[in-house]
Amino acid sequence: MNVSDMNLIFLGPPGAGKGTQTKKLIEEFGFIHLSTGDILRQLIRSRDTLGLQAQIYMDQGKLVPDGLILEMIQTKMEKKCGYIFDGFPRTIDQASALDKIVPVDHVVYLFLSHDVILKRLTGRRVCEKCGKEYHIEFMPSSLKDSCELCKGRLYQREDDRPFVIENRLSVYEKQTKPLLEYYHEKLIRIEACGNVLSIDQENIKKIGLSTHKAMSQCCS
Numbered sequence: 754m755n756v757s758d759m760n761l762i763f764l765g766p767p768g769a770g771k772g773t774q775t776k777k778l779i780e781e782f783g784f785i786h787l788s789t790g791d792i793l794r795q796l797i798r799s800r801d802t803l804g805l806q807a808q809i810y811m812d813q814g815k816l817v818p819d820g821l822i823l824e825m826i827q828t829k830m831e832k833k834c835g836y837i838f839d840g841f842p843r844t845i846d847q848a849s850a851l852d853k854i855v856p857v858d859h860v861v862y863l864f865l866s867h868d869v870i871l872k873r874l875t876g877r878r879v880c881e882k883c884g885k886e887y888h889i890e891f892m893p894s895s896l897k898d899s900c901e902l903c904k905g906r907l908y909q910r911e912d913d914r915p916f917v918i919e920n921r922l923s924v925y926e927k928q929t930k931p932l933l934e935y936y937h938e939k940l941i942r943i944e945a946c947g948n949v950l951s952i953d954q955e956n957i958k959k960i961g962l963s964t965h966k967a968m969s970q971c972c973s
């Protein structure tokens with residue numbers, strides 16, 4: 754199957770590294786990355802009205818209402834296939850709305866332990882100018898508190914503070930985890946434990962893609 758005929762969803766708890774794990778598939782196979790979290794943060798940086806509406810929910814670790822998310826997703830989609838959805842859908846209602854717009858081929862479920870989730874989220878830092886992510890321990894910037902790409906200041910996301918993290922995890926359990934059942938026939942389960950890429954050759958095959966390039970293996 755060609756990438757241009759295929760849609761993938763990446764599902765997993767906050768901190769699973771959905772953005773990082775999708776990067777290879779995007780660079781190597783040419784998928785278009787649609788991360789609702791990234792799009793929302795971009796809208797907030799540009800002080801867009803929808804973004805500012807969404808920010809109130811995001812800062813508290815709550816989900817942004819389905820209506821806003823669906824409106825936003827639809828304006829970003831110019832064709833039917835070739836997408837990796839990252840952080841979307843996050844509710845059953847979003848999933849059934851997506852089913853009405855485009856076909857979904859595989860749902861990659863990234864799972865990891867609670868301890869790793871907490872470590873990843875509390876140490877994450879983001880560039881305020883370009884949005885690039887770092888981690889104080891696992892992926893520090895060589896310029897300390899500034900971004901290697903654009904020298905922007907690195908900050909901690911409002912929703913990466915411990916109290917809000919708890920909220921996000923309980924929202925995930927209640928509202929997003931039911932999607933595992935919803936998509937059970939399309940699910941590919943991948944452990945996202947280490948600092949390295951879990952999307953290895955074997956998993957790429959499961960997705961139905963073929964590549965001659967070798968990819969690094971997971972899990973130190």
Ligand code: ADP
Pocket residue numbers: 766767768789790791793810811812814815816817818819822839840841842843847912921
């Ligand atoms: P993470 O996966 O680490 O929680 P994201 O960047 O995917 O981070 O999302 C950050 C926040 O953006 C979420 O906590 C939520 O408020 C909002 N958000 C992102 N995607 C969606 C979505 N599909 N539906 C509702 N809210 C969303």
Ligand code: ZN
Pocket residue numbers: 880881882883884885900901902903904905
């Ligand atoms: Zn930057």
